[in-house]
Amino acid sequence: MRLPGLEPQKGRVMRHPIEDFPFRIGDVQRLMGLQPVRIHSGNSDFNCIFCGGKGKMNINYVKNVYGCVKCGAGGGMVDLYASYYHLTAKEAYDEICQKLSFEESVERAKVPGSEDANSVVPESIRASEEEIHHTYSVLLSHLTLSQKHREDLLARGLTEEQIKREGYRSTPVFGVKKLAGTLQEMKCVVEGVPGFYQDKNGEWTINFHRRNSGFLIPVRTFDGKIQGMQIRTDHVVDDRKYVWFSSGGRRKGTSSGSPLHMIGRPAPEVYVTEGPLKGTIAHYLTGKTFLCVAGVMQYKKLPEALEALKQQGLVCVNEAYDMDKLIRCAVVPEACRTCKNQAECESYKGYRSLPGQIRIQVSEIRCQRLKVKRDNIQRGCMQLYRICNELSLPCHRMVWSLDEKGEWNGTEKGIDDYYAALREERSGLWND
Numbered sequence: 001m002r003l004p005g006l007e008p009q010k011g012r013v014m015r016h017p018i019e020d021f022p023f024r025i026g027d028v029q030r031l032m033g034l035q036p037v038r039i040h041s042g043n044s045d046f047n048c049i050f051c052g053g054k055g056k057m058n059i060n061y062v063k064n065v066y067g068c069v070k071c072g073a074g075g076g077m078v079d080l081y082a083s084y085y086h087l088t089a090k091e092a093y094d095e096i097c098q099k100l101s102f103e104e105s106v107e108r109a110k111v112p113g114s115e116d117a118n119s120v121v122p123e124s125i126r127a128s129e130e131e132i133h134h135t136y137s138v139l140l141s142h143l144t145l146s147q148k149h150r151e152d153l154l155a156r157g158l159t160e161e162q163i164k165r166e167g168y169r170s171t172p173v174f175g176v177k178k179l180a181g182t183l184q185e186m187k188c189v190v191e192g193v194p195g196f197y198q199d200k201n202g203e204w205t206i207n208f209h210r211r212n213s214g215f216l217i218p219v220r221t222f223d224g225k226i227q228g229m230q231i232r233t234d235h236v237v238d239d240r241k242y243v244w245f246s247s248g249g250r251r252k253g254t255s256s257g258s259p260l261h262m263i264g265r266p267a268p269e270v271y272v273t274e275g276p277l278k279g280t281i282a283h284y285l286t287g288k289t290f291l292c293v294a295g296v297m298q299y300k301k302l303p304e305a306l307e308a309l310k311q312q313g314l315v316c317v318n319e320a321y322d323m324d325k326l327i328r329c330a331v332v333p334e335a336c337r338t339c340k341n342q343a344e345c346e347s348y349k350g351y352r353s354l355p356g357q358i359r360i361q362v363s364e365i366r367c368q369r370l371k372v373k374r375d376n377i378q379r380g381c382m383q384l385y386r387i388c389n390e391l392s393l394p395c396h397r398m399v400w401s402l403d404e405k406g407e408w409n410g411t412e413k414g415i416d417d418y419y420a421a422l423r424e425e426r427s428g429l430w431n432d
Helices: 025-032 077-085 089-101 129-141 147-155 160-166 176-185 276-286 302-311 346-352 368-390 415-425
Strands: 043-046 057-060 065-068 074-076 196-198 204-206 214-220 226-237 240-244 261-263 269-274 290-293 316-319 395-399
Touching: 025 057, 025 077, 025 089, 065 077, 074 077, 077 089, 129 176, 129 214, 129 226, 147 160, 147 214, 176 204, 214 261, 214 276, 226 276, 261 276, 269 276, 269 302, 276 290, 276 415, 290 302, 302 368, 316 368, 368 395
Parallel strands: 269 290, 269 316, 316 395
Antiparallel strands: 043 057, 057 065, 065 074, 196 204, 214 226, 226 240, 261 290
16 A cells, blocks of 8 residues: 555656667757766766756666756656656657657767777676675775864764764875775775775775865665765865765766665664765664654665665654755745855745835745755655555654744754753643
8 A cells, every 4th residue: 555645656767778769868858958067987977857956866868867966857858858758658768769860860969978888997897795885994994084074974963983883084185096005905805895986097096085075974774884984075066065985977986875874773663864874873862763764865775775674674764854854935025135056936026026015025035946955855754654555564654843823943953962962951842
């Protein structure tokens, strides 16, 4: 039984080999007029056409797929067109073919980064779970944690012992290639481990650079094996605080794969939240078991994880995503005057078009940016509820820091923030 409104969309899945299609995702991109904001080898980043996230949507010309790390939209090349124009897969396919046939040339679009198949940068097959854990463990043992990063972690509620136990380390500022060589000398596997790749000279190196400088957050399985790492960056770009330690798209590189982070023992009750660091802090503040996704729309690996936990005695799931799910979308017009999204906001344009005598009577307008943010996290919540429903697991929604209207009051955003405040204020946390 499925929850209302969450039935899968039909006709959106491409069931034929890519070779059967007379076009590629680069052609679809060109037809839609999409312009990349960043160009990589074999893929490009775009402003998301679904949620507006700047540089959040990636189009992979090799795999002919797209995906947004902010709202979770993603799929194949037909789905990109169908989802945006609200068409069935067949309608989208026919329309793409029709538009291509009317052009002067049906030659595939030469889009930035879309190399010929023979010149595509070869990636490595992911190494084994044990190999990845061993390499990451040795890598972390050669790194240190800066005083600033240590103070940041202590300020968020962790102790010195907990910081040491979790293995948080600062990214290195130099000696990266030498470090890769040292790991190989120590018999560590580097090929197939996310974050490692070969440079233009064929030498192994590590994907650390100034733009992703920060501290490393190990992402672990329930038995403690490190299967990925996130970086809490020192310099936030487009509101993106966390990036994966990955080398996808680079020679002999490997994608992170966005693994789940699990902390605590398998238990009858588990808390699901977004962010490995957030869940780890909340675990140490409460002693409860946390299952952490990288973002609310990164839910594809949840069914398998929850099913495995159910086999070990799980009987209840608590949804503990950020309180953006109840963020207040109404804002005072004065606040819009300094908003960087002012020119693109239809609500503010509508407000400005009102006669002056009516405009002064308007106390609040609906912020489209906040609405998109709220809708995205609510969609992620609904996906978790759907998964739990299909697994016959009760799922309780956790809320906190509410105002008199039942919306988030803007104080403690994450579950870790609230438990930290709870420890000091000894106020109550409740479920709705």
